[in-house]
Amino acid sequence: MVNETRVYLIGMPGAGKTTLGRALATCLEMPFRDLDEEIVAQEKRSIPDIFAAEGQDYFREVEAAVLRIVAANQPRMVLATGGGTPCFHQNMDFLLATGTPLYLAVSVPELVQRLRLSLSRRPLLTDIPDEKALTAHISETLALRQQFYDRAPLRCEGTCTVEAMWRLLHMYYTTC
Numbered sequence: 001m002v003n004e005t006r007v008y009l010i011g012m013p014g015a016g017k018t019t020l021g022r023a024l025a026t027c028l029e030m031p032f033r034d035l036d037e038e039i040v041a042q043e044k045r046s047i048p049d050i051f052a053a054e055g056q057d058y059f060r061e062v063e064a065a066v067l068r069i070v071a072a073n074q075p076r077m078v079l080a081t082g083g084g085t086p087c088f089h090q091n092m093d094f095l096l097a098t099g100t101p102l103y104l105a106v107s108v109p110e111l112v113q114r115l116r117l118s119l120s121r122r123p124l125l126t127d128i129p130d131e132k133a134l135t136a137h138i139s140e141t142l143a144l145r146q147q148f149y150d151r152a153p154l155r156c157e158g159t160c161t162v163e164a165m166w167r168l169l170h171m172y173y174t175t176c
């Protein structure tokens, strides 16, 4: 039953949506899609280039449109969403209506350690000077996003694994 649905991985940048999503899809023998990659393919430019040329509002419109197109084309898949996806254009309502959102809940210090090395390719993090500022930024962003992430029916805490996600999904589908 798990593999007849759309599993939507949501969570902060660095939570592991792409890395774990790919592995979960292999384990479930389901197609894997990454919303950021779909946006890059549709726009034929990188995410930092989209933000720089058009700004965040445009990016969020494209993100919402591509989400709906990918879902329409894929009745079963594991989809790694973007970090901000659930927070714009009623996307969280859409995710809940069309599949099973699973929130990867990772602590701020762990996110900071993972994101530290990749700031330059993340358009919302490029101007952050040091680890203290990064910690403050991640904490503030998470505080704003938490209300959206918390609507997910499934939540994997800490250093999540494919096995832990599989167990959550399996329990959810056998009890619902």
Ligand SMILES: Nc1ncnc2c1ncn2[C@@H]1O[C@H](COP(=O)(O)OP(=O)(O)OP(=O)(O)O)[C@@H](O)[C@H]1O
Pocket: 011, 012, 013, 014, 015, 016, 017, 018, 019, 020, 036, 080, 081, 082, 083, 114, 159, 160, 161
């Ligand atoms: N469970 C994990 N334990 C340790 N490191 C991890 C784990 N999951 C992901 N990472 C590492 O954290 C970094 C970010 O992972 P990933 O790109 O999958 O996150 P993401 O949620 O897709 O982020 P984004 O929203 O920016 O696309 C990568 O360097 C990855 O190797």
Ligand SMILES: O=C(O)C1=C[C@@H](O)[C@@H](O)[C@H](O)C1
Pocket: 012, 013, 036, 047, 081, 082, 083, 084, 085, 122, 123, 124
């Ligand atoms: O957290 C965010 O708002 C973002 C996360 C990335 O996945 C990309 O979707 C983009 O860089 C925006």
Ligand SMILES: [Mg+2]
Pocket: 017, 018, 019, 034, 036, 080, 081
């Ligand atoms: Mg990703």
